[in-house]
Amino acid sequence: MTKNTTADILNAINRAESVLVCGHIRPDGDCISSALAVRRICEKLGKIADAVCDCDKPQSFGFLPDYEFFCAPRLKKYDLFIAVDCANEKRLGNYVAFLQSADFSINIDHHPTNDGYCKINRIVPDACSTCAVLYDLFKDEGLIDERVATLLYTGLSTDTGHFMHSNTDDTVFNIAAELCRLGVNVGKINHDIYCNKSLQRIKLTARVIDGIRLYKDGQVALMVIGLDDLAACGCASEDTEGLIDYASSITGVKVSVAMCEQQGGLFRVSFRSVEADVAAAAGAFGGGGHKLAAGCVINGNRYDVEEKVIAAASAAIDKLP
Incomplete structure (x- = not known):
């Protein structure tokens, strides 16, 4: 593993002619924004650069600057592969082949479970988001224009739950303030992120809320989103x-759990808490994440999976002091 300073990263980008920036499967706001921000920074440095994730193009973030450049790779091989917000190679999906064929690789992330799979690894577990890591890397290089600032603000906001999660601190607000000074239209971007929902998404939300069940004397909340729910509302998995x-x-509620059914008998499971270690709960099923926000994928019968995740959530609560 080589050094992971800003100079090392910029030197690696400057040596390359082509760059593929890749986020994780089932990307969230921080992932998509990170990928597009790094793509634009590489383009500003004169590189051929593409941003990808192994998924259908997520329409819910279609308002983002440069969203039209979130597309399939234009080249068969890239000089440099940059992974963003992706804790391990498996989370790259089919694009891991581009990592393996690239001449050099960079890994930029904030997940504490990141296993450092690239030649340069900039991992900052204390950062609230990968976009915050990117801001720290490039804030003094003259590369954060209004578009990049808007992308970084989006990742900052979404990964802190609109500045409501426990990972929100003075550093987060300082970064947000600096991004605003760089041209972020806060009112518009906040509306686009949190208020601009389709009628189908609203109907799915109502349906899912109506089905929430409580366990362990009201300390565990479970919501299940089945394929039938998505079909009935005309929604896709990204709408969850x-x-x-x-x-x-x-x-x-001390631990909340969302189970989203996938094709092939799989369930994508998310755990959230304000105090319990849900990373350990997800880790029991081969997943991971942060202490208070984690996820995994479980194969099995719906009701068996429900029992397992409820038991894991309850166990996390039992470990609280």
Whole structure:
């Protein structure tokens, strides 16, 4: 593993002619914004640069600057591969082949479980988001224009739950203030992120909220989003992003769990808490993440999976002092 300073990263970018920036499968706001921000920075440095994730193009973030450049790779091989917000190679999906064929690689992330799989690894577990890591890297290089600032603000906001999660501190607000000075239209971007929802998404939200169930004397909240729910509302899996916050907001709930059914008998499971270690709960099923926000994928019968995740959430609560 080589050094991970800003100079090392910029030198690696400057040596390359082509760059592929890749986020994780099932990307969230921080992931997509990070990928597009790094793509634009590389382009400003004169490079051929593409931003990708192994997923259908997420329409819910179609308002982002340079969204049209979030597309399939234009080249068969790139000189430099940059992974953003991606804790391990598996989370790159099919694009891991581009990592393996690239001449050099950079890994920029904030997940404490990141295993440092690239030649340069800039991992900052204390950062609230990968966009915050990117701001720290490039704030003094004259590379953060209005578009990049808007992208970084989006990742900062979404990964802190609009500045409501416990990872929000003075550093987060200082970064947000500096990004605003660089031209972020806060009112517009906040509306685009949190208020600009389709009628189908609103119907899915109502349906899922109506099905929330409580366990362990009201300390565990479970919501299940089945393929039938998505079909009935005309939604896709990406429309489930953020729904778990409704379960987390219930008085008395210490751990919230969202199960989203996938094709092939798989369930994408998200855990959230304000105090319990849910990373350990997700880790029991081969997943991971942050202490208070983690996820995993479980294969099995719906009701068996429900029992397992409820037991894991309850165990996390039992470990609280």
